[in-house]
Amino acid sequence: MTEMMNSGIELMLIGMGIVFVFLALLIVMVKIIASIIQRFFPEQPVSATSPASASTSHTDANVIAAISVAVHQYRNKHKGTGKE
Amino acid sequence: MTEMMNSGIELMLIGMGIVFVFLALLIVMVKIIASIIQRFFPEQPVSATSPASASTSHTDANVIAAISVAVHQYRNKHKGTGKE
Amino acid sequence: MTEMMNSGIELMLIGMGIVFVFLALLIVMVKIIASIIQRFFPEQPVSATSPASASTSHTDANVIAAISVAVHQYRNKHKGTGKE
Amino acid sequence: MDNLIALWESTGLYNFTGPQVIMMLVGFLLLYLAIKKGFEPLLLLPIGFGAVLSNIPIAGIAEEGGILHYLYFGIKSGIFPLLIFMGVGAMTDFGPMLANPKTLFLGAAAQFGIFATLLGALALNLIPGMEFSLQDAAAIAIIGGADGPTAIYVASKLAPDLLGPIAVAAYSYMALVPLIQPPIMRALTTEDERKIEMQQLRVVSQTEKIIFPLMLLTLSALLLPSAAPLVGMFCLGNLMNSCGVVERLSKTAQNELINIVTIFLGLAVGSKLSADAFLKAETLGILALGAIAFCIGTACGVIMAKIMNKFSDTPINPLIGAAGVSAVPMAARVANKVGLESNPHNFLLMHAMGPNVAGVIGSAVAAGVLLSLV
Amino acid sequence: MDNLIALWESTGLYNFTGPQVIMMLVGFLLLYLAIKKGFEPLLLLPIGFGAVLSNIPIAGIAEEGGILHYLYFGIKSGIFPLLIFMGVGAMTDFGPMLANPKTLFLGAAAQFGIFATLLGALALNLIPGMEFSLQDAAAIAIIGGADGPTAIYVASKLAPDLLGPIAVAAYSYMALVPLIQPPIMRALTTEDERKIEMQQLRVVSQTEKIIFPLMLLTLSALLLPSAAPLVGMFCLGNLMNSCGVVERLSKTAQNELINIVTIFLGLAVGSKLSADAFLKAETLGILALGAIAFCIGTACGVIMAKIMNKFSDTPINPLIGAAGVSAVPMAARVANKVGLESNPHNFLLMHAMGPNVAGVIGSAVAAGVLLSLV
Amino acid sequence: MDNLIALWESTGLYNFTGPQVIMMLVGFLLLYLAIKKGFEPLLLLPIGFGAVLSNIPIAGIAEEGGILHYLYFGIKSGIFPLLIFMGVGAMTDFGPMLANPKTLFLGAAAQFGIFATLLGALALNLIPGMEFSLQDAAAIAIIGGADGPTAIYVASKLAPDLLGPIAVAAYSYMALVPLIQPPIMRALTTEDERKIEMQQLRVVSQTEKIIFPLMLLTLSALLLPSAAPLVGMFCLGNLMNSCGVVERLSKTAQNELINIVTIFLGLAVGSKLSADAFLKAETLGILALGAIAFCIGTACGVIMAKIMNKFSDTPINPLIGAAGVSAVPMAARVANKVGLESNPHNFLLMHAMGPNVAGVIGSAVAAGVLLSLV
Ligand code: NA
Ligand code: NA
Numbered sequence A, B, C: 001m002t003e004m005m006n007s008g009i010e011l012m013l014i015g016m017g018i019v020f021v022f023l024a025l026l027i028v029m030v031k032i033i034a035s036i037i038q039r040f041f042p043e044q045p046v047s048a049t050s051p052a053s054a055s056t057s058h059t060d061a062n063v064i065a066a067i068s069v070a071v072h073q074y075r076n077k078h079k080g081t082g083k084e
Numbered sequence D, E, F: 001m002d003n004l005i006a007l008w009e010s011t012g013l014y015n016f017t018g019p020q021v022i023m024m025l026v027g028f029l030l031l032y033l034a035i036k037k038g039f040e041p042l043l044l045l046p047i048g049f050g051a052v053l054s055n056i057p058i059a060g061i062a063e064e065g066g067i068l069h070y071l072y073f074g075i076k077s078g079i080f081p082l083l084i085f086m087g088v089g090a091m092t093d094f095g096p097m098l099a100n101p102k103t104l105f106l107g108a109a110a111q112f113g114i115f116a117t118l119l120g121a122l123a124l125n126l127i128p129g130m131e132f133s134l135q136d137a138a139a140i141a142i143i144g145g146a147d148g149p150t151a152i153y154v155a156s157k158l159a160p161d162l163l164g165p166i167a168v169a170a171y172s173y174m175a176l177v178p179l180i181q182p183p184i185m186r187a188l189t190t191e192d193e194r195k196i197e198m199q200q201l202r203v204v205s206q207t208e209k210i211i212f213p214l215m216l217l218t219l220s221a222l223l224l225p226s227a228a229p230l231v232g233m234f235c236l237g238n239l240m241n242s243c244g245v246v247e248r249l250s251k252t253a254q255n256e257l258i259n260i261v262t263i264f265l266g267l268a269v270g271s272k273l274s275a276d277a278f279l280k281a282e283t284l285g286i287l288a289l290g291a292i293a294f295c296i297g298t299a300c301g302v303i304m305a306k307i308m309n310k311f312s313d314t315p316i317n318p319l320i321g322a323a324g325v326s327a328v329p330m331a332a333r334v335a336n337k338v339g340l341e342s343n344p345h346n347f348l349l350m351h352a353m354g355p356n357v358a359g360v361i362g363s364a365v366a367a368g369v370l371l372s373l374v
């Protein structure tokens, strides 16, 4: 019994140790990779707003309402077929 | 041979008996459940017509025609990709 | 070694022979079937242009732009849910 | 030269046997029926193709090590028919039946087709050349259940050798329901009866739809555990759909999973259409008995509906009794169509869906009886 | 008459044992929790249904030759949990974690719940009637990882007899995260701490997202190969998604494949909810220990975050530490919600996703330790 | 302390062998080619990942009891490549070939790449360190078929030890078709030949498209049953698509089913990229022979097209002969692109699809010859 508890405590210490060492190493590596990429292979971050959303403002509200109805109905019909 | 026919007849009687007893019990239980639910846990049955369909009448016919074309084309293209 | 090469050469000759004979037979059969079908069961080839595309020209450009935006957004949202 | 002779001796032309040729033609016939005649193509196309593949000599596609041999394990273990039944359950709406539960009796009556066929199969033993054991007779009888996965499940347990013809007969006659049923329905009903309009069905709450499959499974567990695998998987699919919280799983069970299993199941059934198993007098007997089973089931459903109409407060159109054989949703559509002929304003479809799904339950119960007593 | 008696003796009514009835009720309870209470329905519905099916007498659905017995092979071989982990990987976005890598420490700290529970399980041996081996204790402890597939994988290797209760506990407590965590989080933090706003996360490039899973797998291969099956399948899914060139495969892994496997896995787990395995004092112990594991994990995550906030240049809201237990994305949502209570303009969701996915990695690493040393 | 030592002895760092490290690097190289260079990513990504996973020491992912070991059964049994071939069949349109059936000769000619490579592999035996049996040579030769599932199917039957390198070579060279083919095509044709415009293809009726797969299967059954599993599953997929009545099944075969099997097949192929099997002189031989096979196949296709152009009433652009190697649809696109360089108004794509799909049939026939005679 006490022996098993001792094993358990040892397991706890080793286990938490490994978890921390492993994730600490991961932090170091993530940082190294990030700095390498930012220095040598910089990427242009893509902006989240799509150009499509901008052009929407020019269409009048009635049209948009109609479309949302149509898409809604289409989506429902779509679901209804149970094929996709 | 006759023995097998006898088994068969017995099987028929027992079988149809069980089928009827089973489904009769099911009827009883369905009715009990239905009355319990209707008495103690009444639900508001959701109307089948969605609010979206009502607003459709306000959009003019040309717009609806255009939308149905668009959705039709979209659906075709959609199929065409063979990915979904 | 030489024996194996001999086997290989024989295999090459037989193999290419069979491939050609097989595909030649296929050509013959395809032609026979095609002539039988064209003579006895002619089909009306369906035209590729759908009637829907014709009616599009009657809707004004603003509506079409709005629709393409809507479908585009719908498709994106559609993708975004990751359910289909 | 030796190689050329070896090659010739490895051709199909050299090795084909007459029976194999006939079975390949049977396979092509099934493909023709599936594609050109629209006979249950989802099943008969893979079954027909499987028959063609498995009768190619030398290739050994249905023998140890061949792909169809591996796929057959899915039937032997019961996994494929049960998964299909789960998908069918997910596609089933018990609403119309719950709104009018006494239609369950129609689903019960139509199962007489099963047990009458059982006697018929035993009687066929009188004809020389036919030899059906009680197991065989039970497996054939289940064709009368008009339910593909149930028939395959029962046949794979009781008479695997007859699986091929039984499955083919079951799906063929299901496809022929629009031809088989109407004459019987017209013969057993009067014009006035066919005109009967039924009361609109009440709306069924979601809670009832959730509780029903659980209740059905419980009843099966208490009374007829041998039906529990079939009933259970059917109820699982139904619950996944009706509960509304696992839409992902329900959609997958109704679409991708059932499609994948259908391809595999069809091919595996086809692999049992070997000359040994099919080109026997018994096969003719099975085909004849299957047709009889559908006819008797239809007739009993209609007669039961006539009797119930006599004693019920609300009117019951006897045509919906025919839908009790199951063959979902074909039989319900047939009832609707025959009803419209007599009364163009009488839409029986939803009323016929009640006995239709009741027929599925009825034949699963009958399958349980056969599995436990035979 | 003999037949009638045989039939009666083949009913469930005749054969049901008390424990089977209780286990069926447990199954129905799980279905109730899944459907009405929304407890992880995708898993608990099939698990509950599997429990019902496998406790039906005579039917033998979970015994040799039954469908659940075949499905269980997918767990015994590790295939099902690994495929689910692959799908989860494909659904995981490591972006927030890569933008703020020190949140990995929060995912590490929360794993103390696992190891504390291991000791707790061993301590329970003092209570008469409880008997846990070191393997059992390790399998129970992994509930603290708050990750379903990891728990099932480890339990199937170390203590297959306890698989049923462990899986049920793991998924139940994951569903209860919104109830379990907030009181602990509030008790360990001050109002001011909960108000801390964090800096907006930088945008992470696709290259980093592609390299990360490969790096993680390499590290696991070098240091902890016993975690490599879990980590590897997770990274495969993640790579399929982040690389952008195999969208077909990524979508299938996230949808159809994971759905199919979820149905099968749930049923197979349910088949281990037999009376023999479940109706024991140990099960109560497992349920109690599971709750404790979640509490300790949450507390350690929060405390670690408080410590890091002290020493960090940029502010860290201690609430996001609670997300380190994993339970993706529930725990991150809880952190967000508790944060909004104190500061209605403080959206912690994305900040909490970092420790949340770090918790998945952390528990996979802990699982590797347990698998290699126990 | 003992535990720490045990832990150290269970790390990858302690257990890695040089060859394993090299094979992991090979796996990473394949991932790089798949992701950054776009080399057939659907296959090379899972193959590369499988190579990485299977070379992790201790973890035993590809050994008895590991997930990749179980998945490999799908290749050993032939199930995976045949299911993929079914899906490819469902995606194939035989229309252009049926409109111009003599392009089948181009698909035949290009198979000379297979048989020339067979001789080449046997000749390599002269080099010390290389040792190929006739089986090995045949399995390597099939790379020249430029068809992934066919290559994997044949290799798994004739030379399972060489499966890894053969599959990698087949898919890599298919990805390199746009680099390998154009110089050969230009060298063997004159500017005038490349400018040849071809007559518009007639419309092919649906009936022809339905009959063709059945005819092809029948011919294979009669003449070359050893090719029937491959040809049969391909024709099944094609029939499901062209018949139009089982759209559900056809879509599933083309999408979810092929995607799932692709993931599994790729991982399982990767599991054969072990150091023992890969780090040998023979692998270099296989890679060299594969490149030669593609070159010879391309050249023979072009030459055959030149000959046919001489004797045909209607003009044939020799460039479309190169598409006869299969590598669908890459080779057809290459023919189109090279044609456009000489004549910007000359769209050869549809004309090249004929020999392209003919090449698939041709290599399945060649596979049948090899399987039956070797
Ligand atoms: Na029925
Ligand atoms: Na965790």
Ligand code: NA
Binding pocket: F144, F145, F146, F147, F324, F325, F326, F327, F359, F360, F361, F362, F363, F364
């Ligand atoms: Na080819």
